[in-house]
Amino acid sequence: MTKASPQRITQLLVDWSNGDDAALDKLMPLVYQELRRQARHYLRNERAGHTLQTTDLVHEAYLRLADHRNVRWKERAHFFAIAAKVMRRILVENARSRGRVKRGGNARKVSLDDGKVSLGTIAADSGGQLLDMLALDEAMRELEALKPRKIKVVEMRFFAGMDNNEIAAVLDVTPNTVMRDWNFAEAWLRRKLGV
Amino acid sequence: MDQRIEEIFHAALELAGDKRARFLDESCSANQSLRREIESLLNCKEKPASPLQSPLVDGVFRVLAETDSELLVGKTLDHYEILSRIGEGGMGSVYAAQDQRLNRKIALKLLPAAFTANEGHVRSLQQEARAASALNHPNIVTIYELGHADSLHFIAMEFIEGETLRQKMKRQMPVREVLNIAVQVASGLAAAHQAGILHRDIKPENIMSGSDGFVKILDFGIAKFKERQGAPEAASVVDTVASVTAGTLSYMSPEQARGETLDARTDIFSLGILLFEMVTRQRPFDGETQTETLQAVLNNEAPPVSAHRQNVPSDLQRIIGKALHKNRDDRYQSAREMLADLREFDRVAGKELDETQRANRMLRQYLSIYAVDRRALIPIVKLWFIRRYSDLEKGERTRELVKKSLRWGLIKTGVTLVSLLLVATLGAAALSRSEQWDSQRLSDGHTAAARQAAFSPDGRWLVSVGEDAKVIVWDFAARMSVATLTDHTKTVTSVEFSPDGKWFTTGSEDHTVIVWDTASREKTAVLQGHQGIVIAVAFSPDGRLLATASHESDDNKGHIILWDVGTWKNIRLLDARLGSYGRLNFSRDSRFLISSRPLMQLV
Numbered sequence: 001m002t003k004a005s006p007q008r009i010t011q012l013l014v015d016w017s018n019g020d021d022a023a024l025d026k027l028m029p030l031v032y033q034e035l036r037r038q039a040r041h042y043l044r045n046e047r048a049g050h051t052l053q054t055t056d057l058v059h060e061a062y063l064r065l066a067d068h069r070n071v072r073w074k075e076r077a078h079f080f081a082i083a084a085k086v087m088r089r090i091l092v093e094n095a096r097s098r099g100r101v102k103r104g105g106n107a108r109k110v111s112l113d114d115g116k117v118s119l120g121t122i123a124a125d126s127g128g129q130l131l132d133m134l135a136l137d138e139a140m141r142e143l144e145a146l147k148p149r150k151i152k153v154v155e156m157r158f159f160a161g162m163d164n165n166e167i168a169a170v171l172d173v174t175p176n177t178v179m180r181d182w183n184f185a186e187a188w189l190r191r192k193l194g195v
Numbered sequence: 196m197d198q199r200i201e202e203i204f205h206a207a208l209e210l211a212g213d214k215r216a217r218f219l220d221e222s223c224s225a226n227q228s229l230r231r232e233i234e235s236l237l238n239c240k241e242k243p244a245s246p247l248q249s250p251l252v253d254g255v256f257r258v259l260a261e262t263d264s265e266l267l268v269g270k271t272l273d274h275y276e277i278l279s280r281i282g283e284g285g286m287g288s289v290y291a292a293q294d295q296r297l298n299r300k301i302a303l304k305l306l307p308a309a310f311t312a313n314e315g316h317v318r319s320l321q322q323e324a325r326a327a328s329a330l331n332h333p334n335i336v337t338i339y340e341l342g343h344a345d346s347l348h349f350i351a352m353e354f355i356e357g358e359t360l361r362q363k364m365k366r367q368m369p370v371r372e373v374l375n376i377a378v379q380v381a382s383g384l385a386a387a388h389q390a391g392i393l394h395r396d397i398k399p400e401n402i403m404s405g406s407d408g409f410v411k412i413l414d415f416g417i418a419k420f421k422e423r424q425g426a427p428e429a430a431s432v433v434d435t436v437a438s439v440t441a442g443t444l445s446y447m448s449p450e451q452a453r454g455e456t457l458d459a460r461t462d463i464f465s466l467g468i469l470l471f472e473m474v475t476r477q478r479p480f481d482g483e484t485q486t487e488t489l490q491a492v493l494n495n496e497a498p499p500v501s502a503h504r505q506n507v508p509s510d511l512q513r514i515i516g517k518a519l520h521k522n523r524d525d526r527y528q529s530a531r532e533m534l535a536d537l538r539e540f541d542r543v544a545g546k547e548l549d550e551t552q553r554a555n556r557m558l559r560q561y562l563s564i565y566a567v568d569r570r571a572l573i574p575i576v577k578l579w580f581i582r583r584y585s586d587l588e589k590g591e592r593t594r595e596l597v598k599k600s601l602r603w604g605l606i607k608t609g610v611t612l613v614s615l616l617l618v619a620t621l622g623a624a625a626l627s628r629s630e631q632w633d634s635q636r637l638s639d640g641h642t643a644a645a646r647q648a649a650f651s652p653d654g655r656w657l658v659s660v661g662e663d664a665k666v667i668v669w670d671f672a673a674r675m676s677v678a679t680l681t682d683h684t685k686t687v688t689s690v691e692f693s694p695d696g697k698w699f700t701t702g703s704e705d706h707t708v709i710v711w712d713t714a715s716r717e718k719t720a721v722l723q724g725h726q727g728i729v730i731a732v733a734f735s736p737d738g739r740l741l742a743t744a745s746h747e748s749d750d751n752k753g754h755i756i757l758w759d760v761g762t763w764k765n766i767r768l769l770d771a772r773l774g775s776y777g778r779l780n781f782s783r784d785s786r787f788l789i790s791s792r793p794l795m796q797l798v
Contacts (some may be wrong), residue, residue, distance in 0.1 A: 005484070039256045057256060087255040154247075161250035180205050186247050187204070187240035195246050 009065045013075045016082070017170070024082065031079070032086050034061040058083045058160060077162070077169040081152070084160035088137070091159075095133035132193070139192040143185060150185040153178055197229075204233050208240065267305075271295075273344040275303055275351065291354060294339075301339060302355070306348040324350045326392045334383030336403070336413045355413075357406045360399035364473055370507060370586075373473045376402075378537050379410035380466060385530035387412075388459045395457060397465035398446040399472065445478045449493050449521050460523045463533055467497075467518025467526075474511070475503035479519065493521075506586035510540045554584035558593070565596050573600040583675060647689050651713060652696040660687035666701050666709075668716055678716045682709055689731050693760065694738040702729030708743045710763060720763040724756050731779035734760070744771060744779050755779070 009030065015023035038057040062079045144151040149171060156162040156170065164175040164182075171178065203222045207215050223230040267277050267290065275292040281302065282289040292303040321341060328338035337353040360376070368376075380402060387394060394401075394412065401414040448464035450457060471479045479498060480491035497519045500512045514536050520526045527533040558581050564571045573581065578600050587593070648659040650671070657669040666680040666687055685704035692699040698719060702708045708722040708729055727747030734741055741758040757767040781787065 007484075035256075087251070090255055091251065158247055158250055159255070180201075183208060183240060184201060184204060184236070186245065187236040189247065190242065190245060191235060191239040 006065065010075055013078045013082075017075075017078050024085075027082050028086055030065060031061065031082050032090075034065050035083060035086060035090075037061075037064075077166045080160045080162050080166060081156050081170045084155040084162070087159045088155055091133050092137045095137075135193055136189070139189050142192070143188055147181075147185070149173075150181045150188075153181040154185050154189070157182060200229065200232060200236075203229075204236055207233060207237060272303070272305075272347065272349065273342055275301065275349075277303065292351075294351070300354045302352050304350040304352065326387075329390055329392065330383075330387055332383055332386040333409055334379045334411055335387065336411045355403045355405050355411055357404050360402045360404060360410075360469070360473070363404050364399055364476060367476060368473055370474070370511065373470065374511070374537065374541055376404065376410050376473065377466070377470050378534065378541060380412060380469070381530050381534040381537055383410075383412045384459075384462050384466065385534050388462070388530050393457060393459060394462050394465075395451075396446075397462055397469060399469060402469075445481055445488055445492075447489075447492055450523065452489050452492050458523070459529055460526050463518050463527050463530060464520075466530075466533070467515050470511075470515050471497065471500065471519070474507055474515070475500055477503050496521075505588075508540070510543070514540060550580075550584045551586055554581045555587050557581055558585045558587055562593060562596065565592070572596070575600070579675075646687065649690045649692055649699065651692045651699070652694060656692075656713065658690050658692070658699050658701075660690045660701055662686045664703070664705075666690070666711075680711065680716065682718060682721075683707070685728075688729060691732050691734055693734045693741075694736055698760075700732045700734075700741060700743075702732045702743055702745075704728040706745070708732060708741075710741075722756075722758060722763060722765075724765050724768070725754060727753070733779040733781055735781040735785040736783055737785040740766075740781070740785065742779055742781065 009027070012023040012027050016027065035058070038061045058080055059076075061083065062076055065079070140151050140154060152171060153167055156167045157164075162170075164178045167178045168175040199222075203219070206222070207218055210218050219230055219233065223233070267288075268279055270277055272292075274295045276295055278291045278293060278300075280288055281291050288305055290303045290305065292301055293299075294301050324338050324341035328341075331337075336355065338350060339353070340351040342349050342351065380397075384394065384397075396414065397412070401412065403411045403413055405411060446465045446468050448457075448461045450461060468479055471477075477498075480488060480495060482488040482491050497516065500507050500515060514533070517536075518526055518533060527536070557577060561571070561573050561577075561581075573596065578597065582597070589597070646661050648657055650657050655671060657671045659667050659669065661667075664681065664683045664685055664687060666683065667676050668678040668680070669675065670677050683701065683703040683705055687701050687703045689702040690699060692713070696713055698710050699713055700708055700710045700722075706723070706725050706727065706729065708725070709718055710720040710722065711717065712719045722743065725743065725745035727745040727749075729743055729745050731744040732741065733743075739760050741760055741763075742755055743758065744753065744755045746753045753771050755769040755771045756765055757769070758764065759766050
């Protein structure tokens with residue numbers, strides 16, 4: 001798949017930030033492709049024993065896709081927002097076909113079909129907590145129907161690791177509002193999930 | 196949800212211990228359920244070890260990395276063992292795999308998991324499989340299975356040993372090969388359209404040329420079942436994805452670029468571009484940026500094929516041109532129509548293409564002789580043949596040889612040419628058959644005996660007519676035919692130009708007389724009024740009248756009809772028995788009509 005021009009990507013990002021939802025549909029596959037490419041780097045580096053800031057990888061993805069000469073902070077933030085959505089989807093889909101995502105240590109999960117070689121393993125960083133991706137997704141959908149902006153915050157913070165300022169830029173609110181959204185959403189979700 | 200709950204929650208979060216308790220007393224007042232709600236939220240927020248605390252980014256990359264295509268080689272998916280990656284398609288990667296049940300090699304197209312959550316994508320993958328599997332045609336890739344395993348959706352299809360057209364186009368392809376490919380693709384498209392399926396992404400990367408000689412259309416990835424009548428096609432997600440990738444832009448039709456409803460003619464346009472590129476190795480619409488390319492597709496006429504490659508048969512150029520019309524109504528209306536044209540061209544040109552080889556061989560021979568003996572020139576007849584059929588690159592020496600041969604040849608035929616012209620202006624008999632050059636030439640165009648020929652007044656054109664019902668227009672200077680008109684259904688007996696050269700008329704045994712416009716070679720009028728075979732046509736020197744004569748063999752009768760030039764109205768009908776081979780001429784002052792029978796006076 002040949003790459004779309006950086007101008008096009010930037011334009012789509014601007015369109016989306018102006019409320020054009022169709023732009024999102026066009027961007028997601030592109031972002032996905034790029035994240036995959038970055039993921040390969042990740043694995044290579046990881047094997048070599050380097051630690052890599054994964055938000056750096058998302059940033060790399062952004063640089064590769066968008067117009068370098070005009071890396072504007074606002075568009076970059078939007079890119080991350082999309083990356084967050086993509087990543088959420090990746091994990092959910094992955095969980096859907098495997099069961100739960102284990103968090104904590106280096107838990108390895110084999111494919112549900114015994115005897116066949118698994119095509120993937122899930123490892124997670126520290127936290128020591130079991131998190132049911134599907135349940136989380138379900139809960140997020142529920143809250144999304146009531147308070148969509150709060151879920152956007154959750155996506156960006158939890159899936160893409162964005163900070164309050166970045167999230168604020170995307171949503172066009174104050175970082176304070178972002179913080180409050182997050183607090184509320186976290187409480188609500190934790191209560192829903194019972195964790 | 197109550198806005199108040201949020202407000203109180205946020206405020207309470209800032210406070211601790213007693214202060215909080217008191218604040219809650221105040222704000223909730225008597226409302227116990229409100230208080231309980233807020234307290235439970237606060238509780239959950241403040242519980243230790245929140246699993247939502249640290250971002251999940253790592254896990255994502257790990258998942259991505261491990262389901263990465265490159266790492267799949269060697270693994271088994273369902274009952275397919277993945278052998279190697281053979282390409283990156285529009286929506287996923289394609290692999291060569293071994294079907295372990297049937298023990299055969301297949302191609303596996305995988306859709307990455309993350310996008311199967313999107314219903315639209317799953318649906319389009321299903322569409323793709325269904326589209327292609329609904330078709331059973333040698334020029335369309337065969338689909339074996341649509342499946343789902345290990346969080347991947349896949350399509351298993353026939354494995355094709357060979358190369359894509361993109362790879363094939365790296366070398367210049369002979370016209371015959373382009374034609375062969377065109378016929379096969381058009382055939383596959385015709386089958387698809389017949390089943391109500393549009394491909395919508397015809398391009399060199401999507402067509403495989405197998406080593407067994409079969410050409411197959413792949414990647415019905417954005418194919419669409421024809422919308423029900425009247426329903427405008429909404430641009431689907433996949434549609435717009437395809438349009439974003441720069442590679443596909445150059446193959447888009449104007450209607451695609453404008454986001455309009457698509458139909459079979461869209462595929463035809465893309466096929467036209469494909470042909471253009473195969474022949475010239477250039478794209479007809481291209482630009483530095485996406486915008487420029489789009490502009491070109493929408494506004495620019497396709498450049499002529501001859502600008503990029505010499506000696507491409509004009510019929511093929513015409514076919515390509517027709518497929519590339521901006522206005523859909525001007526294109527071929529169906530793949531079947533285009534296929535018919537291509538096949539017809541193949542049939543006609545097949546002969547020609549053999550002659551191409553002969554002409555090339557001939558030219559090469561003369562060139563090598565010329566290299567040794569500067570006086571050995573090509574005789575004019577052979578020269579015409581070579582100029583017509585050879586497609587060799589004409590180098591310096593070739594051009595020199597051709598020029599010298601032509602000059603010498605013309606000098607030789609000079610005398611005969613003059614006498615021909617004399618005969619023509621006398622307006623009488625047919626060209627003398629004893630003139631070698633002409634009889635050879637004319638019979639090369641007609642498939643049956645040539646009956647008559649006429650020069651245009653400016654000497655530029657020669658029109659010959661024959662028993663094959665054809666009317667052939669020749670460019671006299673170039674010694675080449677420029678049009679073959681087949682409107683008559685029976686032997687064409689006579690032809691003559693109007694004095695000003697604007698028209699020429701042909702009379703035929705099909706009882707009609709056709710008036711043609713010289714410049715455009717289009718029919719101006721069909722004159723019907725004769726009850727028998729038309730045997731002669733003649734214009735009056737003042738250009739105002741056209742006389743046509745017929746013979747009815749049944750009762751040995753005949754008629755002459757006088758027509759008004761310009762309006763082509765029937766003015767007079769005269770009884771006349773000229774027999775079946777009569778001749779007709781006007782006197783110089785246009786007042787008398789001379790025929791091979793007695794003089795008739797007109798007033």
